[in-house]
Amino acid sequence: MTRPKIDREVVLHVAKLASLSLSDGEVDRFAAELTRIVAHVEHLNALDTRDVPATAQVQLECAPWREDAVRPGLSPEEALSQAPRVEADGFAVPTFVE
Amino acid sequence: MLEDLGVTQIAEKVQSGELSAERVVEQTLARISLLDGGLHAFLHVANAEALEQAREIDRKRARGDRLGIMAGVPVAIKDAICTRGLPTTAGSKILAKYVPPYDATVIERLRLADAVVVGKTNMDEFAMGSSTENSAFGPAKNPWDPTRTPGGSSGGSAAAVAARMAPCALGSDTGGSIRQPASLTGTVGIKPTYGRVSRYGLIAFASSLDQIGPFATDVRGAARVLSVIAGHDAHDSTSLAIPRDDFETACGKSIRGLRIGVPDEYFADGLDPEVSASVRAAIQALEAEGGTVSPVKLPHTSFALATYYVLATAEASSNLARFDGVRYGLRVSPASLPASSRSTASDLRAMYGATRDAGFGDEVKRRILLGTFVLSAGYYDAYYLKAQKVRTLVRRDFDRAFGQVDVICSPTSPTTAFRLGEKVNEPLSMYLNDVFTLPASLAGIPAMSLPCALSKEGLPIGLHVMARPFEEATMLAVASAWEARSPVRALRPPAASRST
Numbered sequence: 176m177t178r179p180k181i182d183r184e185v186v187l188h189v190a191k192l193a194s195l196s197l198s199d200g201e202v203d204r205f206a207a208e209l210t211r212i213v214a215h216v217e218h219l220n221a222l223d224t225r226d227v228p229a230t231a232q233v234q235l236e237c238a239p240w241r242e243d244a245v246r247p248g249l250s251p252e253e254a255l256s257q258a259p260r261v262e263a264d265g266f267a268v269p270t271f272v273e
Numbered sequence: 274m275l276e277d278l279g280v281t282q283i284a285e286k287v288q289s290g291e292l293s294a295e296r297v298v299e300q301t302l303a304r305i306s307l308l309d310g311g312l313h314a315f316l317h318v319a320n321a322e323a324l325e326q327a328r329e330i331d332r333k334r335a336r337g338d339r340l341g342i343m344a345g346v347p348v349a350i351k352d353a354i355c356t357r358g359l360p361t362t363a364g365s366k367i368l369a370k371y372v373p374p375y376d377a378t379v380i381e382r383l384r385l386a387d388a389v390v391v392g393k394t395n396m397d398e399f400a401m402g403s404s405t406e407n408s409a410f411g412p413a414k415n416p417w418d419p420t421r422t423p424g425g426s427s428g429g430s431a432a433a434v435a436a437r438m439a440p441c442a443l444g445s446d447t448g449g450s451i452r453q454p455a456s457l458t459g460t461v462g463i464k465p466t467y468g469r470v471s472r473y474g475l476i477a478f479a480s481s482l483d484q485i486g487p488f489a490t491d492v493r494g495a496a497r498v499l500s501v502i503a504g505h506d507a508h509d510s511t512s513l514a515i516p517r518d519d520f521e522t523a524c525g526k527s528i529r530g531l532r533i534g535v536p537d538e539y540f541a542d543g544l545d546p547e548v549s550a551s552v553r554a555a556i557q558a559l560e561a562e563g564g565t566v567s568p569v570k571l572p573h574t575s576f577a578l579a580t581y582y583v584l585a586t587a588e589a590s591s592n593l594a595r596f597d598g599v600r601y602g603l604r605v606s607p608a609s610l611p612a613s614s615r616s617t618a619s620d621l622r623a624m625y626g627a628t629r630d631a632g633f634g635d636e637v638k639r640r641i642l643l644g645t646f647v648l649s650a651g652y653y654d655a656y657y658l659k660a661q662k663v664r665t666l667v668r669r670d671f672d673r674a675f676g677q678v679d680v681i682c683s684p685t686s687p688t689t690a691f692r693l694g695e696k697v698n699e700p701l702s703m704y705l706n707d708v709f710t711l712p713a714s715l716a717g718i719p720a721m722s723l724p725c726a727l728s729k730e731g732l733p734i735g736l737h738v739m740a741r742p743f744e745e746a747t748m749l750a751v752a753s754a755w756e757a758r759s760p761v762r763a764l765r766p767p768a769a770s771r772s773t
Binding site: 179181185186188189190192193194195196197198201205208209211212213215216218219220222224227228229230231232233238239241249253254256257258259260266268269271272 | 371372373374375467468481505507510511512513514573576578579580582583590594597598599600601602603604606607617618620621622623624625626627629630633638639641642643645646647649652656658659660661662663664665666668700701715716717
């Protein structure tokens with residue numbers, strides 16, 4: 176595998192996917208830092224993993240099922256209590272037209 | 274002196290009426306107010322709430338009700354764990370004003386056992402870091418030397434316990450965030466088996482790795498807190514219905530015949546020779562207690578760091594997507610957003626972007642970017658899938674080793690506490706702090722750190738004990754066997770010798 180170059184363009188693309196508006200200075204700095212970190216990660220390529228299954232989760236024991244029962248949760252007031260803006264008993268976002 | 278008492282002693286005295294919970298909490302709060310100015314272990318001290326809770330416990334006793342096994346015991350809580358009515362910031366500006374409307378399951382369980390939450394502790398932002406220097410509110414300091422870090426990310430909890438501002442605390446451990454600070458502050462810290470403790474109400478970092486666990490001044494105290502917080506919870510589908518062993522009874526049990534493995538890979542380059550010598554001496558002492566010591570191989574140890582930084586950042590990039598300025602936390606409107614209702618979807622995205630840029634610190638952004646990169650089209654197989662496969666190899670290492678031995682002992686951290694500022698500009702060298710704690714996290718096995726020795730400079734060195742899944746009891750037996758003969762058992766940091 177050829178090593179990807181983490182340049183400004185890659186950082187800007189990834190930042191857009193991650194909903195991060197970065198300043199110009201941040202873009203340059205993260206490009207340099209991520210290049211070094213990804214170079215370290217490349218060292219995993221020393222291992223042959225063709226026949227190795229992936230571990231997504233350490234499933235050590237079977238997790239128990241729970242009853243599909245209605246249980247009390249937060250009241251609407253509690254759920255909205257930490258929202259930056261509330262309107263008409265809901266979370267308010269800026270109005271927009273697509 | 275109250276600060277000389279551990280968890281079990283305080284609970285006994287409050288249960289018997291020899292001490293009132295109110296007096297315990299008053300003294301604890303006085304001690305925090307005396308010492309924390311110089312240590313910054315706490316982000317919030319719950320003065321009024323803690324006193325009220327203590328009085329309620331005393332009233333309960335006066336009524337003749339039986340008190341729980343944490344009766345009147347002050348507990349400091351890492352600020353990533355939700356506490357109803359008390360600020361919970363996760364060390365981040367984006368949650369600076371967040372006050373959760375609910376308690377995490379571990380908090381509910383502590384309260385049911387009559388423990389008293391005395392405050393919320395400092396941490397690296399969203400638990401991303403090894404020094405608390407990534408806290409948006411300034412770093413915590415090590416009570417053994419305030420120019421040094423207490424470690425991280427649960428550094429505030431570790432510093433609070435080390436300075437005897439609380440006999441115990443909760444932290445969370447994703448790659449070593451309980452064990453490394455325990456090592457650097459001379460406290461006991463346990464990362465339980467993955468699935469042992471409910472994470473409901475823990476602000477998520479990397480969901481396949483995160484576990485909540487206790488800090489305490491002694492092994493038995495940590496075991497008691499673990500016994501209170503462990504167990505299945507319907508609110509967390511990864512928490513398992515494994516019977517709770519009697520963790521406290523395991524403390525003090527003979528280790529005669531127990532097989533102790535020592536991995537060469539953990540005594541390699543980069544390990545401080547003093548740390549190496551102290552840990553080897555402790556292992557010899559365990560042999561003298563009747564354990565049999567043999568070498569084990571964990572050949573993929575050196576790949577754990579890269580594996581962890583791919584998997585943990587990928588999961589973090591997904592978990593932290595929830596912070597968008599809509600349901601809770603900070604919202605920043607970009608300058609470009611028009612006041613009228615003629616905004617477009619891109620204006621909405623600009624609000625998300627501006628909120629996240631203003632709310633997250635450097636390390637969090639760095640990890641979100643890395644995590645998004647390794648999951649992005651074209652790189653997923655090469656990085657994310659590759660790391661998941663190497664995680665399997667790391668797990669197999671432990672499976673094989675635990676076929677031959679019952680526990681594995683190693684250093685917790687390659688060095689003693691480093692100076693604040695020393696590694697802050699070099700992310701990779703900061704990450705290297707966790708080389709010995711990461712493999713157990715990837716494998717989901719229980720592991721703990723406890724005081725091993727003091728260096729010539731007077732800084733704590735930690736002994737790391739790992740065990741098979743759900744065999745915390747075996748791990749605790751080994752830890753308490755060492756603690757019983759450890760020369761550092763009763764030592765206090767200079768900051769803790771000031772009396773209230």
